Amino acid sequence: EAGVVQSPRYKIIEKKQPVAFWCNPISGHNTLYWYLQNLGQGPELLIRYENEEAVDDSQLPKDRFSAERLKGVDSTLKIQPAELGDSAVYLCASSLGQGTDTQYFGPGTRLTVL
Amino acid sequence: AQTVTQSQPEMSVQEAETVTLSCTYDTSESDYYLFWYKQPPSRQMILVIRQEAYKQQNATENRFSVNFQKAAKSFSLKISDSQLGDAAMYFCAYRTGANSKLTFGKGITLSVRP
Numbered sequence: 001e002a003g004v005v006q007s008p009r010y011k012i013i014e015k016k017q018p019v020a021f022w023c024n025p026i027s028g029h030n031t032l033y034w035y036l037q038n039l040g041q042g043p044e045l046l047i048r049y050e051n052e053e054a055v056d057d058s059q060l061p062k063d064r065f066s067a068e069r070l071k072g073v074d075s076t077l078k079i080q081p082a083e084l085g086d087s088a089v090y091l092c093a094s095s096l097g098q099g100t101d102t103q104y105f106g107p108g109t110r111l112t113v114l
Numbered sequence: 115a116q117t118v119t120q121s122q123p124e125m126s127v128q129e130a131e132t133v134t135l136s137c138t139y140d141t142s143e144s145d146y147y148l149f150w151y152k153q154p155p156s157r158q159m160i161l162v163i164r165q166e167a168y169k170q171q172n173a174t175e176n177r178f179s180v181n182f183q184k185a186a187k188s189f190s191l192k193i194s195d196s197q198l199g200d201a202a203m204y205f206c207a208y209r210t211g212a213n214s215k216l217t218f219g220k221g222i223t224l225s226v227r228p
Contacts, residue, residue: 003158031214042118042205042218043159056215091159095214103216105151105159 002026004106006092012112018080021109025073025094032069033103034077035091043091049075050097079111087113116141118208120219127196128227134181135191135222137206147209148182148189149216154202162204165189193224201226 005024013019025032030051035043046065048056051072060067064083069075079086089110093103117140127133139148150162165173165182172180177197181190193200206219 033214033216035216040220042207042221043216044218045215048214102149102161102164103214104161107158 004092004094004104006090006106006109008109009107010110010112012114013082014114015084016081018078019082019111020076020078021090021092021111023075023077023092023106025075025092026104028096029094029104030072030097031095031103032075033093033095034067034075035093035105037089037091037108039088046077046090082111082113084113087111116143116208116210116217118206118217118219120206120222122222123220124223124225126225126227127193127200129196129198131196132192132194133196133224135193135204135206135224137189137191137219139187139189139206139208141187141208141210143210145210148180149207149209150178150180150189150191151205151207151218152200152202153205153221159205163191196226198226198228200224 007022032049034046037043047060047067049069067077089108091108092106095101095103119138146167148165151159152162153159163175163178177194179192203221205221207216
């Protein structure tokens with residue numbers, strides 16, 4: 001069974017540029033998560049989807065971050081414009097449903113903002 | 115607010131020996147779950163072991179076991195017969211029964227000496 005797929009794996013951009021990350025969850029997983037992991041820290045939740053609905057986006061900086069999960073499968077996380085402090089690893093995870101079971105993580109996208 | 119504390123930033127163990135990684139958490143909830151995740155360098159995070167708070171029996175997965183002390187809010191991971199492939203960053207994480215948001219500790223870097 002394929003795991004959570006993320007792309008790109010690495011991205012280098014200049015500040016004020018836009019950037020987008022893509023995530024394909026494990027087949028059949030209704031719940032999808034985006035986490036932010038700063039260097040030397042544990043991941044922190046940005047947003048959680050139950051199917052197409054964003055049910056927890058309280059930690060998403062909505063002035064520059066946006067996310068979507070069309071058709072309840074793939075998801076895209078966007079930053080516009082990027083700032084130096086956005087340099088981090090962006091992790092996507094998925095779980096079967098209702099958000100009450102084990103979360104499986106993708107390899108992450110390492111973003112560097114210059 | 116729930117917090118997870120991993121006070122040891124680094125640990126080292128000799129190959130084939132046993133090592134224990136510490137984790138404490140703070141919560142007022144009675145229904146929750148605890149996890150240990152492993153994150154090898156530049157590789158994705160994988161679940162090592164999980165423990166349901168309502169279960170008194172400590173979870174075990176092959177060479178990995180936990181010491182869950184609910185009253186002390188302590189959740190340590192024991193790795194027996196350490197192998198070179200165990201070298202990674204280990205994160206302790208917490209989730210309530212009602213909310214699937216994972217709260218992570220800062221992680222501990224484990225090195226294995228051959």
